[in-house]
Amino acid sequence: MLEGGFSEFSEGKFVGKIDPRFLENLDTSRLRDFSKELQSPEGRILAQGRHQVVMLPFLREGQSVEVVVKAFGRQNRLKDLYDSYHGSKASRSFQAANFLFKNEVGTPEPIGYFERWEGRRLMESYYLSSYLDSLTSVRDLLFQMYERYGDCAHFVRFLKHLAQAIRKMHDVGFCHYDLGNQNMELTGTIDGNWGEIQFVDLNRGKIKNDLSPQERAIDFARLRLPSAFLDILIAIYWDDQPPKEFISRLKSLRRRFDLWEKSRALRHPFRKRSGNGLLRVQDIWIWDRESAQASITMNRDERKKYYPKGRHLAVAQAVTKEGIGVWKEYQRLLPQAFTKKVELAGRFGMALEATDLEFQQQRKFLARLSPIPIPVLLRFCHHEGRAQWERTLTDLESLHSEGYQVMIAMVQCRRSVLDPESWREFLEFVIDRAADMVTMVELCHAVNRMKWGVHSPQEQGMLLEPVVALQKKYPQVKFTGPACIDFEYHYVLSALEETPREFQYAALSHHLYVDRRGAPENFQSKFSTVEKAALLQAIARSSSRCSDQVIISEVNWPIKGTGIWSPVGATYWPAGQPESKLNVSEEEYGWYMLRYLVLTICSGFVEQVYWWRLVSHGFGLVDERAEDGWRERPGFLMLQFFLTTLGEATFLEKLPSEEGVYALKFQTNEAEVVMGWAHGAAEETRWPSEHTAAYDAYGEKITSRALGEAPVYFFLER
Numbered sequence: 001m002l003e004g005g006f007s008e009f010s011e012g013k014f015v016g017k018i019d020p021r022f023l024e025n026l027d028t029s030r031l032r033d034f035s036k037e038l039q040s041p042e043g044r045i046l047a048q049g050r051h052q053v054v055m056l057p058f059l060r061e062g063q064s065v066e067v068v069v070k071a072f073g074r075q076n077r078l079k080d081l082y083d084s085y086h087g088s089k090a091s092r093s094f095q096a097a098n099f100l101f102k103n104e105v106g107t108p109e110p111i112g113y114f115e116r117w118e119g120r121r122l123m124e125s126y127y128l129s130s131y132l133d134s135l136t137s138v139r140d141l142l143f144q145m146y147e148r149y150g151d152c153a154h155f156v157r158f159l160k161h162l163a164q165a166i167r168k169m170h171d172v173g174f175c176h177y178d179l180g181n182q183n184m185e186l187t188g189t190i191d192g193n194w195g196e197i198q199f200v201d202l203n204r205g206k207i208k209n210d211l212s213p214q215e216r217a218i219d220f221a222r223l224r225l226p227s228a229f230l231d232i233l234i235a236i237y238w239d240d241q242p243p244k245e246f247i248s249r250l251k252s253l254r255r256r257f258d259l260w261e262k263s264r265a266l267r268h269p270f271r272k273r274s275g276n277g278l279l280r281v282q283d284i285w286i287w288d289r290e291s292a293q294a295s296i297t298m299n300r301d302e303r304k305k306y307y308p309k310g311r312h313l314a315v316a317q318a319v320t321k322e323g324i325g326v327w328k329e330y331q332r333l334l335p336q337a338f339t340k341k342v343e344l345a346g347r348f349g350m351a352l353e354a355t356d357l358e359f360q361q362q363r364k365f366l367a368r369l370s371p372i373p374i375p376v377l378l379r380f381c382h383h384e385g386r387a388q389w390e391r392t393l394t395d396l397e398s399l400h401s402e403g404y405q406v407m408i409a410m411v412q413c414r415r416s417v418l419d420p421e422s423w424r425e426f427l428e429f430v431i432d433r434a435a436d437m438v439t440m441v442e443l444c445h446a447v448n449r450m451k452w453g454v455h456s457p458q459e460q461g462m463l464l465e466p467v468v469a470l471q472k473k474y475p476q477v478k479f480t481g482p483a484c485i486d487f488e489y490h491y492v493l494s495a496l497e498e499t500p501r502e503f504q505y506a507a508l509s510h511h512l513y514v515d516r517r518g519a520p521e522n523f524q525s526k527f528s529t530v531e532k533a534a535l536l537q538a539i540a541r542s543s544s545r546c547s548d549q550v551i552i553s554e555v556n557w558p559i560k561g562t563g564i565w566s567p568v569g570a571t572y573w574p575a576g577q578p579e580s581k582l583n584v585s586e587e588e589y590g591w592y593m594l595r596y597l598v599l600t601i602c603s604g605f606v607e608q609v610y611w612w613r614l615v616s617h618g619f620g621l622v623d624e625r626a627e628d629g630w631r632e633r634p635g636f637l638m639l640q641f642f643l644t645t646l647g648e649a650t651f652l653e654k655l656p657s658e659e660g661v662y663a664l665k666f667q668t669n670e671a672e673v674v675m676g677w678a679h680g681a682a683e684e685t686r687w688p689s690e691h692t693a694a695y696d697a698y699g700e701k702i703t704s705r706a707l708g709e710a711p712v713y714f715f716l717e718r
Contacts, residue, residue: 016114066131089203090125096202103172106196139181152288163236165197177204179219213246221253226297282306285414318494330538338654349375351613354392370643383413400437409442414453424466444482448491461498478506485511505546511554520596533605554612565618590635602651641699672716678707
């Protein structure tokens with residue numbers, strides 16, 4: 001008897017080691033035809049290829065049990081020579097499995113191995129382990145998750161489970177050396193009860209006292225995950241920033257492995273290959289419920305690799321064609337900022353969430369926000385499916401019946417491009433029901449970001465093809481788009497250029513976030529929010545594919561302390577890691593948003609602005625994750641007072657003031673009101689010289705004339 005409970009085994013020309021409870025199975029007569037027995041009706045083939053994996057019944061102390069037999073294929077003389085010194089694949093698999101099993105690392109319980117040599121030629125070799133029913137490989141599980149869930153939080157929970165298992169394996173002193181997704185099996189199910197991860201195909205593994213960061217990197221080189229999620233797995237594994245030597249080694253190994261994969265056809269020109277029907281990495285699309293957006297699945301380098309050919313050329317051609325005309329129109333428009341009266345009624349909208357939040361509770365907060373119904377934005381998402389579309393339509397009907405003007409956004413996913421018929425069905429299903437209840441239908445959501453499923457202007461054009469017929473069928477419906485995001489107007493030009501000739505947008509809608517520059521008055525090159533709005537208006541006026549109207553359908557600032565719920569946070573945020581510098585305090589969030597509203601609308605360049613959104617822990621006016629229930633943030637009270645005071649006012653003029661000081665004058669039914677603030681250090685001002693009352697951003701009466709970052713309202717004498 002050997003250490004660990006295994007016996008030396010020798011029967012005929014076969015030698016090996018075996019659990020003594022199974023010795024009675026391996027007599028000379030059975031071994032003589034053992035390779036044929038693997039093909040017998042008693043054997044169930046689990047995997048077929050160069051090596052064969054078969055489940056066979058064995059007797060253990062008189063009881064029939066199921067045993068997995070891995071039969072290794074014949075190999076060349078050089079490999080046989082190597083194995084004669086280092087042990088066969090079967091013996092190495094057994095040694096590695098025994099080590100892991102004793103150290104309580106997941107692997108099917110080893111039973112033994114046996115092999116037959118003729119001189120230095122290895123003729124047969126077999127590794128035996130216990131059979132675990134209903135195993136699913138990590139490879140297959142991931143693709144089931146891609147297809148069935150598309151839920152980022154679920155993904156991250158699984159990555160934590162996986163990282164813990166790999167870390168435990170490494171910490172006991174084992175490096176797998178062939179850790180592909182197919183070589184990790186799970187005993188559980190896709191729904192989160194994954195069970196223990198079982199490491200298999202161990203013959204290349206090495207047992208060492210302590211693994212260096214470089215050696216640990218070896219087992220990450222063959223993992224197949226979208227690069228952004230591989231980064232998350234690594235961050236969880238290290239519970240911190242990985243060592244530089246780990247990253248350096250991993251990059252080198254992954255480059256080598258990618259080349260190895262690409263050379264497969266050259267190395268095995270006659271080996272039969274067939275498609276497996278699995279998604280390409282660039283087609284993986286995952287939804288992040290916490291931040292209410294598509295997840296970044298690929299890091300920058302990987303995204304560049306999968307950009308379609310001609311993507312940048314299409315953008316360059318559009319800019320070359322339209323750029324000069326747009327710039328001339330911009331130069332004509334900019335001096336007109338704040339020079340015209342603007343009626344504010346109906347200009348300020350609010351987005352609600354129809355999927356993950358209790359809708360009636362949102363409605364109660366919405367009703368309290370303004371004395372009159374304000375425009376509402378609802379999103380319909382292709383990936384959510386028909387049952388959710390039905391629920392959102394019910395919410396839409398309810399809002400419409402109460403007199404709310406509703407704009408809807410039709411949000412695509414990667415499947416929308418890969419399966420155009422399903423996208424067509426989605427559009428027809430929603431618009432058939434919503435046509436008489438909506439003011440606008442927004443299309444092509446953030447198409448300048450690959451994470452939203454559209455990889456080129458041409459693919460964006462494909463999304464609009466079914467809309468041509470819908471526009472003819474429902475002439476009362478106004479479509480808006482192409483809803484690009486951020487200050488990337490070259491993509492807007494390209495997206496408009498790819499619009500079908502028979503189709504025209506009733507308005508140019510855009511998601512104009514400026515949080516990366518801090519306050520809305522800050523400049524990005526020569527453009528602050530006002531200049532960006534003017535340039536957007538110039539694009540609308542110059543294009544034959546849309547009307548002159550501009551709608552900003554999404555804007556907010558991310559809020560401090562909200563972690564993965566912040567839209568500029570991350571899918572996974574390690575404990576102790578500093579949060580993004582883009583996050584602002586709850587008060588700053590309110591100040592910036594109010595200033596943004598009046599700068600865009602009162603400049604005269606924007607028709608409507610929708611606040612994204614009413615309820616959200618990471619970026620909303622109401623925090624649904626507060627300890628004592630839904631909590632109004634300071635911005636809620638600020639917007640409430642703003643809408644009560646100026647929601648139906650008329651903008652009159654922007655008063656002359658020193659640099660950094662803003663004073664906008666409005667006419668209400670009761671009085672003239674000046675809304676003012678100073679971007680920079682607060683200072684005493686002498687204007688307006690006469691006023692009957694002054695209020696802070698919350699609507700509290702004040703006596704000071706000092707202006708700072710928080711808006712102040714002065715009611716003038718009539």
